[in-house]
Amino acid sequence: MIELKDVCYSYEGEVVLKNISINVKEGEKVVLLGINGSGKTTLLKVINALIFPQKGFYFYCGVKIDKSKMKDRDFVKSFRKDVVLLFQNPDVMLFNPTVYDELAFSLRQLGLEDKEIKERVLYWADKFELSPYLDKPPFKLSGGQKQKLCLACLLVLEPKVLLLDEPTANLDPKTTGWLVDFLYDLKATTIITTHNLSLAGELGERLLVLGEDHTIIYDGRVEDFLKDEEKMLKAGLLHKHKHKHGEKEHTHYHLHNYL
Numbered sequence: 001m002i003e004l005k006d007v008c009y010s011y012e013g014e015v016v017l018k019n020i021s022i023n024v025k026e027g028e029k030v031v032l033l034g035i036n037g038s039g040k041t042t043l044l045k046v047i048n049a050l051i052f053p054q055k056g057f058y059f060y061c062g063v064k065i066d067k068s069k070m071k072d073r074d075f076v077k078s079f080r081k082d083v084v085l086l087f088q089n090p091d092v093m094l095f096n097p098t099v100y101d102e103l104a105f106s107l108r109q110l111g112l113e114d115k116e117i118k119e120r121v122l123y124w125a126d127k128f129e130l131s132p133y134l135d136k137p138p139f140k141l142s143g144g145q146k147q148k149l150c151l152a153c154l155l156v157l158e159p160k161v162l163l164l165d166e167p168t169a170n171l172d173p174k175t176t177g178w179l180v181d182f183l184y185d186l187k188a189t190t191i192i193t194t195h196n197l198s199l200a201g202e203l204g205e206r207l208l209v210l211g212e213d214h215t216i217i218y219d220g221r222v223e224d225f226l227k228d229e230e231k232m233l234k235a236g237l238l239h240k241h242k243h244k245h246g247e248k249e250h251t252h253y254h255l256h257n258y259l
């Protein structure tokens with residue numbers, strides 16, 4: 001469904017993605033792990049066609065995504081409905097007068113009928129425990145509720161691919177647990193970025209790791225990655241520490257503060 005072939009991306013000469021080749025099948029749940037600055041957000045932006053590979057190719061359902069394809073209005077309309085991205089700190093995007101209008105906004109843009117809009121809005125408001133706030137302005141919600149609202153605003157579109165950029169970064173443990181459970185049951189193909197190793201274990205079946213060198217250094221099961229100290233070192237997630245005990249030198253590995 002999502003196929004990247006040798007994708008490279010740099011910002012003003014600074015390489016951020018280097019020869020990224022990945023293939024994500026429909027319905028897969030993928031966690032994209034890497035330390036800050038490794039290029040996770042940039043990779044999600046490529047998949048969301050907000051930016052385009054400077055080298056290499058991106059195919060969505062077999063269609064090559066590039067600047068010229070994203071000028072095809074009909075294609076863009078269906079692509080934007082299919083593939084959605086939840087930004088880090090998405091609540092800056094909330095601008096409608098009420099929670100109901102916020103949820104209905106993109107559906108109105110798509111030209112759906114009021115009856116259909118109302119059904120979808122009420123369904124997702126209920127599922128995300130936002131029903132009591134439908135008439136309230138979004139800015140009056142708590143941080144966790146705003147995050148839920150932002151996610152619900154995407155899910156009303158019934159997307160096929162959900163891209164989530166550090167979705168739990170600002171959530172308390174209770175809301176994080178709620179989100180993990182919700183994503184577990186979700187049918188859509190999901191790619192979630194995190195720098196939190198323990199969360200990676202809870203969220204995904206498949207783990208992709210972006211190394212400090214901006215290449216994919218691991219693609220496989222979470223459990224196997226946790227046994228691979230060399231790879232964890234390369235990802236910048238472990239700290240190698242040597243010390244002498246009498247005549248013997250010992251090597252210890254410490255996890256960075258991501259757990």
Ligand code: ADP
Pocket residue numbers: 011012016034035036037038039040041042043
């Ligand atoms: P991550 O999500 O893993 O933290 P990003 O993809 O956000 O990584 O960023 C990777 C690198 O690219 C960082 O060094 C960041 O400073 C740089 N970067 C990100 N966006 C821009 C931009 N719009 N212009 C210039 N540099 C950027």
